[in-house]
Amino acid sequence: xxxxxxxxxxxxxxxxxxxxxxxxxxxxxxxxxxxxxxxxxxxxxxxxxxxxxxxxxxxxxxxxxxxxxxxxxxxxxxxxxxxxxxxxxxxxxxxxxxxxxxxxxxxxxxxxxxxxxxxxxxxxxxxxxxxxxxxxxxxxxxxxxxxxxxxxxxxxxxxxxxxxxxxxxxxxxxxxxxxxxxxxxxxxxxxxxxxxxxxxxxxxxxxxxxxxxxxxxxxxxxxxxxxxxxxxxxxxxxxxxxxxxxxxxxxxxxxxxxxxxxxxxxxxxxxxxxxxxxxxxxxxxxxxxxxxxxxxxxxxxxxxxxxxxxxxxxxxxxxxxxxxxxxxxxxxxxxxxxxxxxxxxxxxxxxxxxxxxxxxxxxxxxxxxxxx
Amino acid sequence: xxxxxxxxxxxxxxxxxxxxxxxxxxxxxxxxxxxxxxxxxxxxxxxxxxxxxxxxxxxxxxxxxxxxxxxxxxxxxxxxxxxxxxxxxxxxxxxxxxxxxxxxxxxxxxxxxxxxxxxxxxxxxxxxxxxxxxxxxxxxxxxxxxxxxxxxxxxxxxxxxxxxxxxxxxxxxxxxxxxxxxxxxxxxxxxxxxxxxxxxxxxxxxxxxxxxxxxxxxxxxxxxxxxxxxxxxxxxxxxxxxxxxxxxxxxxxxxxxxxxxxxxxxxxxxxxxxxxxxxxxxxxxxxxxxxxxxxxxxxxxxxxxxxxxx
Numbered sequence: 001x002x003x004x005x006x007x008x009x010x011x012x013x014x015x016x017x018x019x020x021x022x023x024x025x026x027x028x029x030x031x032x033x034x035x036x037x038x039x040x041x042x043x044x045x046x047x048x049x050x051x052x053x054x055x056x057x058x059x060x061x062x063x064x065x066x067x068x069x070x071x072x073x074x075x076x077x078x079x080x081x082x083x084x085x086x087x088x089x090x091x092x093x094x095x096x097x098x099x100x101x102x103x104x105x106x107x108x109x110x111x112x113x114x115x116x117x118x119x120x121x122x123x124x125x126x127x128x129x130x131x132x133x134x135x136x137x138x139x140x141x142x143x144x145x146x147x148x149x150x151x152x153x154x155x156x157x158x159x160x161x162x163x164x165x166x167x168x169x170x171x172x173x174x175x176x177x178x179x180x181x182x183x184x185x186x187x188x189x190x191x192x193x194x195x196x197x198x199x200x201x202x203x204x205x206x207x208x209x210x211x212x213x214x215x216x217x218x219x220x221x222x223x224x225x226x227x228x229x230x231x232x233x234x235x236x237x238x239x240x241x242x243x244x245x246x247x248x249x250x251x252x253x254x255x256x257x258x259x260x261x262x263x264x265x266x267x268x269x270x271x272x273x274x275x276x277x278x279x280x281x282x283x284x285x286x287x288x289x290x291x292x293x294x295x296x297x298x299x300x301x302x303x304x305x306x307x308x309x310x311x312x313x314x315x316x317x318x319x320x321x322x323x324x325x326x327x328x329x330x331x332x333x334x335x336x337x338x339x340x341x342x343x344x345x346x347x348x349x350x351x352x353x354x355x356x357x358x359x360x361x362x363x364x365x366x367x368x369x370x371x372x
Numbered sequence: 373x374x375x376x377x378x379x380x381x382x383x384x385x386x387x388x389x390x391x392x393x394x395x396x397x398x399x400x401x402x403x404x405x406x407x408x409x410x411x412x413x414x415x416x417x418x419x420x421x422x423x424x425x426x427x428x429x430x431x432x433x434x435x436x437x438x439x440x441x442x443x444x445x446x447x448x449x450x451x452x453x454x455x456x457x458x459x460x461x462x463x464x465x466x467x468x469x470x471x472x473x474x475x476x477x478x479x480x481x482x483x484x485x486x487x488x489x490x491x492x493x494x495x496x497x498x499x500x501x502x503x504x505x506x507x508x509x510x511x512x513x514x515x516x517x518x519x520x521x522x523x524x525x526x527x528x529x530x531x532x533x534x535x536x537x538x539x540x541x542x543x544x545x546x547x548x549x550x551x552x553x554x555x556x557x558x559x560x561x562x563x564x565x566x567x568x569x570x571x572x573x574x575x576x577x578x579x580x581x582x583x584x585x586x587x588x589x590x591x592x593x594x595x596x597x598x599x600x601x602x603x604x605x606x607x608x609x610x611x612x613x614x615x616x617x618x619x620x621x622x623x624x625x626x627x628x629x630x631x632x633x634x635x636x637x638x639x640x641x642x643x644x645x646x647x648x649x650x651x652x653x654x655x656x657x658x659x660x661x662x663x664x665x666x667x668x669x670x671x672x673x674x675x676x677x678x679x680x681x682x
Contacts, residue, residue, distance in 0.1 A: 012459050
């Protein structure tokens with residue numbers, strides 16, 4: 001009986017275009033949209049080498065030395081091109097350099113647009129001018145101090161990495177999206193309960209008349225749903241990783257385990273709503289979409305700051321929102337090197353799953369109905 | 373006894389849907405449950421199938437108490453509900469195979485039964501069609517095939533011909549008779565008296581959850597005083613003539629709607645002859661004239677005072 005019900009449920013669900021759209025195509029489309037919208041975000045925080053034209057009108061060994069230091073090494077800040085004034089102007093107007101530096105008694109910077117590269121050039125020259133003035137003043141007043149002077153910049157803060165990978169803040173959106181996709185699996189749960197309950201569908205009535213154990217049929221059928229949901233989630237993950245190039249870090253094994261648990265939570269959530277809420281299928285579908293979208297919104301899917309806002313202003317919401325627990329589990333895996341926060345989220349999610357499943361069982365175990 | 377229902381009471385709040393219903397269905401018969409919408413037919417069926425909770429009463433099927441876990445009973449029951457209950461994502465063949473598979477685990481045996489069911493309902497040309505491509509009549513036939521493919525001993529059909537074209541309706545009714553001839557006992561519910569009259573060997577008439585009459589169609593018709601209904605198409609008739617017709621022996625009522633005169637009489641010989649004689653004597657010009665025996669609607673009308681299709 002297991003094989004019979006399982007195989008036919010697979011057939012039915014795979015041909016249900018609306019179901020496949022909401023549970024697979026929609027999250028993929030949303031991921032593509034996110035990628036288009038946020039694709040440049042992570043690269044905006046990094047700087048490339050800035051091409052600059054340098055016109056030497058007088059010898060300035062100190063500046064040449066500084067510029068050389070800034071233009072060598074693993075990630076040089078500048079790529080200087082020593083040219084004549086006319087060549088410099090040509091390079092600038094062609095947009096081949098961010099600016100031109102004329103080295104004379106004083107430094108002159110010429111740019112023809114504003115931007116991060118131009119700002120860096122200005123800051124660099126300001127800093128250089130400030131330092132040389134300071135050194136000149138010290139040399140004039142206390143020349144003996146110059147020998148002991150340490151020009152190494154002093155920093156009062158220190159970077160302490162919490163992850164071994166490169167931090168990408170846009171991942172938050174994708175985590176919330178994956179959580180949303182897992183919870184869209186609730187549509188499967190809704191469908192399975194409708195199929196088993198005589199008071200919810202005529203097919204349910206027909207199944208109740210057959211010599212089949214109702215709960216067993218429900219479990220077999222739900223397993224088919226879960227199989228499809230997991231398949232869809234794997235397609236989504238593959239799309240995110242291989243097509244959109246989202247880097248989930250080194251914990252991919254645990255991420256997949258989390259997807260498995262999240263999908264189960266989503267499926268049981270749909271069963272829970274279908275079994276407990278009175279109303280027709282459209283109303284329940286609307287309710288599932290609404291709850292999932294609100295849950296995703298509160299976990300930062302549409303607006304990343306929302307996650308922080310909820311955590312600081314309404315911390316209870318982070319605990320009672322299963323979508324957030326799931327999204328935060330992914331977040332914890334990526335941003336923290338310990339598993340405390342991850343395990344806390346997963347435990348919360350499993351508790352929700354058990355509550356959803358037991359409540360569903362409590363309703364569907366009823367063998368007769370008061371009305372049909 | 374295939375089905376035995378004793379003192380069944382089902383309430384929906386203050387509404388009594390079934391009021392001490394007693395029902396027996398014998399092996400080999402086509403038992404008709406006739407009644408207007410809301411009379412309790414479907415409620416009775418759902419109680420018999422253990423889908424609905426009921427307040428009081430006992431239900432036995434195949435001489436065993438019926439319950440939701442009575443799988444040994446359920447395996448021999450086939451049900452065709454009023455609403456079509458199939459999967460739009462499965463073909464005609466797969467739908468029948470799926471539902472048949474809930475009763476028959478053996479694939480080889482099932483294949484034979486599914487093929488026979490498809491043949492039986494005349495859907496051989498539509499095996500690979502999806503339900504959305506089928507007409508209403510064909511869809512009903514698919515619904516029936518899904519309910520009877522496992523060759524049950526008891527088949528329950530709850531208004532299977534609602535919203536079906538006449539051709540498909542006849543096909544369905546012929547099929548039910550054929551199933552009965554093959555050995556199945558049938559419970560058939562309908563509010564179409566003609567259908568029930570046509571195929572049922574015994575009939576129970578329900579109204580407001582109560583049994584108002586039961587028996588064979590002849591037994592039911594003998595319960596009422598109406599013996600004959602004569603209808604005459606007249607072109608000109610006076611009030612006096614209508615009163616004189618009403619005064620003829622055994623005539624109980626005369627109704628004239630401006631075109632047709634409907635004359636009702638008690639059971640007696642020569643009623644039509646006497647009416648014809650009067651018309652000839654009075655030289656009343658007439659068109660059509662015909663006589664009808666009482667229908668189940670007349671039975672219902674006489675007992676309840678309202679039309680079956682009210």
